[in-house]
Amino acid sequence: LEELISMEFNPHTQRPCVCNRDTPAVYRCMDCDHSNVRCQACILDSHRQLSFHRIEEWKEGHFTHKTLFDLGHVLYLGHDGVPCPELTQTAPRTAEEISIAHVHGIHPVRLRYCVCVGGPSHVCQLLQAGFVPGTPNRPETAYSIDVLALFHTLNMESGINMYDFHKSLVCCTDNVFRQDVPDRYTQFRVAMRFWRELQADLQSSRFLGLPDHLPEHLGSTLAYLCPACPQPGLNFFPSEGLDGPDYIHTLFLAVDGNFQLQLKKKVRDDQHDFHLHDGEAYFCNEEEYKEYLAEVKDYQQVRPTTCHSFKAGSVAQAGHYKNAVVSGVVAVYCARHGFFQPDSIVDLSKGEKYMNFDYVLAGAHAG
Numbered sequence: 001l002e003e004l005i006s007m008e009f010n011p012h013t014q015r016p017c018v019c020n021r022d023t024p025a026v027y028r029c030m031d032c033d034h035s036n037v038r039c040q041a042c043i044l045d046s047h048r049q050l051s052f053h054r055i056e057e058w059k060e061g062h063f064t065h066k067t068l069f070d071l072g073h074v075l076y077l078g079h080d081g082v083p084c085p086e087l088t089q090t091a092p093r094t095a096e097e098i099s100i101a102h103v104h105g106i107h108p109v110r111l112r113y114c115v116c117v118g119g120p121s122h123v124c125q126l127l128q129a130g131f132v133p134g135t136p137n138r139p140e141t142a143y144s145i146d147v148l149a150l151f152h153t154l155n156m157e158s159g160i161n162m163y164d165f166h167k168s169l170v171c172c173t174d175n176v177f178r179q180d181v182p183d184r185y186t187q188f189r190v191a192m193r194f195w196r197e198l199q200a201d202l203q204s205s206r207f208l209g210l211p212d213h214l215p216e217h218l219g220s221t222l223a224y225l226c227p228a229c230p231q232p233g234l235n236f237f238p239s240e241g242l243d244g245p246d247y248i249h250t251l252f253l254a255v256d257g258n259f260q261l262q263l264k265k266k267v268r269d270d271q272h273d274f275h276l277h278d279g280e281a282y283f284c285n286e287e288e289y290k291e292y293l294a295e296v297k298d299y300q301q302v303r304p305t306t307c308h309s310f311k312a313g314s315v316a317q318a319g320h321y322k323n324a325v326v327s328g329v330v331a332v333y334c335a336r337h338g339f340f341q342p343d344s345i346v347d348l349s350k351g352e353k354y355m356n357f358d359y360v361l362a363g364a365h366a367g
Contacts, residue, residue: 012037013058027066030054040071047073049081051109052102052144069097069108077125078114086115099182100131101143103150105173106181132195134187141187148195162189197276217366218342222281226339253364254335257352259328266325282331283345284363296355325349330356332364 279285
């Protein structure tokens, strides 16, 4: 406890700064080394490109929260942290103020864009600096790549949603007066979807021409393939001979349904919520799947099943999926390692049916 209490005080405060500017050292950075206190000029010089570090000021006998924005910090884009050489009297002299979310809160940032003739757009300059804009035109909000990567990891591992994660960022910014923190939830949803779209295209290596060197049935997929299972044309070539036991050269697939992934009927459909890569990853093409369901004959179960703990059919007969547009999903995956197969997941409506399983199995074998 004594050590924790000692962190709330620094004996070097109010003394002249080590820079010999004859100015008192009253500022410390909680993300660098909080045991060192510096003057305002030294803090700004050492944080020229560290706009999100948390600063504290010694005032009236205690440390208080302060931001680099309050100290007059300006982030220059396009020229490695130095002002653009084209910033003359004819260019606008006032810096733009935007909100940038980082892993420990939402920070007000004062920045200057590069104004060179033929230079990149504001969105490109933000991306080059490691920030994803919240809007495509004149963004007033941006998100660091670190905070987007952190949410993606937490979303995959712990299941946290965007709303709760954004509330956590607000709490980290100001845990007392949360209403004073600007609401950037809508922009966060846009930026996260834009970031995931960029990551999908980046990891697929489409822009490098990788699909041209893959087997035809895998050329356009965005899905991850199981690296350990035999993939014809990639790590499995039957023409070269098969050595070892048969199970090494066999692809074992499993099919199962998930009835927790339900979608209730909405009062009004969102016309702006559409597929970006329909049928190019794990889910089958929606229009082709609807055409298939319209053509096949629906199987009506006459007698109740006698299978032990077969909940899929019983809950469907009990009307468990009332007002549900999607009652669950069915998927094909690698039985050994748990990798989902490309083009092998479809939505279900009112329980499992053979026609759903037949479609995903055909898609898994084709993809």
